[in-house]
Amino acid sequence: MVAAKPDAPWLFTSPQREAPPDGSNLGEVLRAYRKTHRITQHDLADLLGYDQSYVSMLERGRRSLRDVVELRRLAAVLALPEDELGLLPVEPPSEMIREGKQPQSTGKAAPQPALDDQRSWRLIRRELNRHRGGLTAAAAALYPEFERAGNSPVLTLPTWMAPVPVDMSAVDLAWLTQVEPPAVVGSEPEAEGVRPLAVRGGRYDRYSQAIRNIDQPSLFVNRPSFRLLDLDWSGGRPKMSFGYTTYFDMVDVCEGVSHELAAAWLAAGSDPAWLGKPDWKALPFRSLVGNPFDLARRPLLPSIDTLTIRRGPEGPSFVLHHRSAANVAIAGGVYSIMPAGVFQPSSVMPWDQANDFDLWRNMLREYAEEFLGDPEADGSSGAPIDYDGAEPFRSLNEARREGKLRAFCFGVGLDPLTLAGEILSVVVIDSEVYDTVFAGLVSQNSEGSIVGASASGAMAGIPFTEANIRRLVEEEPLAPAAAACLDLAWHHRDVVLS
Numbered sequence: 001m002v003a004a005k006p007d008a009p010w011l012f013t014s015p016q017r018e019a020p021p022d023g024s025n026l027g028e029v030l031r032a033y034r035k036t037h038r039i040t041q042h043d044l045a046d047l048l049g050y051d052q053s054y055v056s057m058l059e060r061g062r063r064s065l066r067d068v069v070e071l072r073r074l075a076a077v078l079a080l081p082e083d084e085l086g087l088l089p090v091e092p093p094s095e096m097i098r099e100g101k102q103p104q105s106t107g108k109a110a111p112q113p114a115l116d117d118q119r120s121w122r123l124i125r126r127e128l129n130r131h132r133g134g135l136t137a138a139a140a141a142l143y144p145e146f147e148r149a150g151n152s153p154v155l156t157l158p159t160w161m162a163p164v165p166v167d168m169s170a171v172d173l174a175w176l177t178q179v180e181p182p183a184v185v186g187s188e189p190e191a192e193g194v195r196p197l198a199v200r201g202g203r204y205d206r207y208s209q210a211i212r213n214i215d216q217p218s219l220f221v222n223r224p225s226f227r228l229l230d231l232d233w234s235g236g237r238p239k240m241s242f243g244y245t246t247y248f249d250m251v252d253v254c255e256g257v258s259h260e261l262a263a264a265w266l267a268a269g270s271d272p273a274w275l276g277k278p279d280w281k282a283l284p285f286r287s288l289v290g291n292p293f294d295l296a297r298r299p300l301l302p303s304i305d306t307l308t309i310r311r312g313p314e315g316p317s318f319v320l321h322h323r324s325a326a327n328v329a330i331a332g333g334v335y336s337i338m339p340a341g342v343f344q345p346s347s348v349m350p351w352d353q354a355n356d357f358d359l360w361r362n363m364l365r366e367y368a369e370e371f372l373g374d375p376e377a378d379g380s381s382g383a384p385i386d387y388d389g390a391e392p393f394r395s396l397n398e399a400r401r402e403g404k405l406r407a408f409c410f411g412v413g414l415d416p417l418t419l420a421g422e423i424l425s426v427v428v429i430d431s432e433v434y435d436t437v438f439a440g441l442v443s444q445n446s447e448g449s450i451v452g453a454s455a456s457g458a459m460a461g462i463p464f465t466e467a468n469i470r471r472l473v474e475e476e477p478l479a480p481a482a483a484a485c486l487d488l489a490w491h492h493r494d495v496v497l498s
Contacts, residue, residue, distance in 0.1 A: 026071070026085055027059045032116065033078055036123040038269040048077060079130055080123075111199035118214050121196035125215060128262040132334055132417065133477050135261055138275040139416035142283075143292065150487035151473055154413035154422060154480045157293055159234045161411030165492050168360055168407035168425065172239045175357065176229055179243035184298045186252030190284040194259045207256045208248035222248040225344035226357065228300045228421055233411050240412075242357075247342060250301040254418040257286045261417065292419045301344070302412065302421030304362055305481035307337040307489050308371075309464055309496070312431030316497060317461035319441075320451040320472075320482070321370065335451065335472075336479040337486070339366030343423070346385055355384040359423065360400075360407060364393045370450075373442040392437045399437075404430040408496055410488045415480045422481040426489045426496050466490060 034044055041059070045052040057063040065071060071085045128135065140153040149156045186195075186207055195203045196210050204210040212220060227245035232238065264282035268274040280287055289298055309316045321338040345356040346365060356362065364387060368374040372392065387393045399405035410424040429437075443450055452461040462468055469490045473483045489496055 026065055026074075027061050028116070028119065029078075029080070029085060030055065030059050032119045032123060033080075036120055036127070036266055038266065048074060079126060114197040114199045117197040118210075121210065122215050124259060124263050124266060127266060128258060131262070131265075134272075134275050135258070135265065136415070136417040136480060138265065138278045139258075139261055141276065142278055142280065142286070143416060146293075149411065149413040149424060149484040150491060152480055152483035152487055153416050154424075154484040155292065155416050156411060156413040159232050160293075160413065162233045162238060162409065165408035165410055165426070165488075165495050166233075166238060168409055170237055171359060171409055172237060173357060173359070174239060174241040176241050176243045179227070179229060180296065182245075182249075182297060182299045184253060184289055185249065186256050186285075188285075188288060190288040191256055191260075193263065194256045194285060206248065206252045207259070208251040211251065211255070222246055223344050224348055224353070225250070225301045225342060228302050228412075229295050231412060238409070238411075242343075245299040245301055247301065247344065249299040250342075250420065253289065253298045254415075254420045257283075257289060258418045260285050289419065292414050298419075300421045301342055302423050303340055303342045303481070304359060304366070304423045304425060305337055305340045305479075305485055306363055306366075306407075307426045307482075307485040308339070308367075309426065309428045309489070310431055310434045310461055311428050311497060312434075316428070316464035317452070318464055319461045322448045322451060334477045334479045335482060337482045338450070339363060339370040340479075340481070341366040341369075351384045355387075359409075359425075361385075361387055363407070363425075363427070364396060367396065368392055371438050371442070372440050373444075395433070395437050399429065399433040404433045406496070410485070410492075413481070413484060417480075422484070424481060424485050424488065426485060428496055464490075464493075 030044065034041065039047075041055045042052045045055045048055065050058075054063065058065065065074075074080075075085050136153050140148075140155070143155055146155045147157065147161075148154060149161065187205055191207075192203055195205070195207055196214070198204050204213075208222070211217075223246065225245050225247050226242040227249075228240065229243050230239075230241040260283055261278065264278070265271075265274055267282070268279075291297065307318060309318050319338060321336045321340070322334075341362065343359070343362055345352040356365075365376075365385070369376055385393075388397065396405060400407065405427065407427045408425060410426070413422050413424060414420065415422060441450070469486050472478055473487055478486075
């Protein structure tokens, strides 16, 4: 089966730097691509517009390709970063630098098998982002026994969702001091298939370690985070209980199970029929996780996903966020609502651990970062964040007290592909507040670009209409949580827009 030509190769471009554009590793890349996609030289030749004999000579090193324009064309066709074809300086993995090893060492310590395995691992990560929609649907098909949040693939339970949207202030948070460690952490034998070989020997111990060393995006920092341990939204006042985890703890499991599913599909020849009926036997790590709602089984760090609606006399509207695959480690190349961010304190300092244990404050920081391009809070000030006096926090809090801003929660769900937690919410802001606070709304931020970024004029953003919601949910590459929030907000529009 011929691999599909990517629709958006720009998702994987990297900043340009001076480098020897020799394409000397082209044969290795082509062989790895065919192995990952289970295609023949004839298939690859058709995809590239070459004769099969020419592809064979390239793979064997009998022919070289040094034309920069042609190498960039190949990178675009295969949806690969240009450094994979020698167009950017390929630096040895950081672990090799630390250990003083050379990439081309010979003898028993030669790292070439590990480097080949790492190249294949990176290719699978690229395909995971390129085909995230189909893989998400396949993952959802593995869990037919669970409910969905709205018209979306997000998995949920009746006790994890509110019958109607609840005000954010009605959600109680509790802290648990005595917490057992999770049973599954991603270092088990069942997870070996998603952890690439390391040049020092053996496999990487953690998936996050592999990302950091051989495929690190621009934003990838470990932090203490809030681990969801218990919740119940079925009563009149929702309650959620938390303990500590770290961001990388979540990545090790959530990105691991999504990588495994992508690898299994590619191993099946990228067969579309496999996506409709994925095979549990090919998913030992996901099988080990078991019931995705068992919060003692694995570390679950939820993200707070917020649809922001501008309410004006011309009608409500909203913006979307295109997450760059080059910038973020998770859910790159899809459209999301904004703001969205994992629930974690702003720094490792003790005062931030307590000061930031609040859903709304977490959302305030994300508004500053995603809407206004402010630098991410990192605790460098040596004092807790002043949520009452610093802007834009002060203005948003004041608007909330005056009823010009209303924040609602729908409940909690799971992304079926990654099994990551999603706290689903919507914030409605009166236009005079929105246009003042977000007068400096950026078109791009550290995580990607903003769709509908103009905050001036009567038609700011994307009109919040049924036709637009249906088109986005049913036709566009939306993150599952974005689809859930859009659909739920429309379903409960009489409540949230009142």
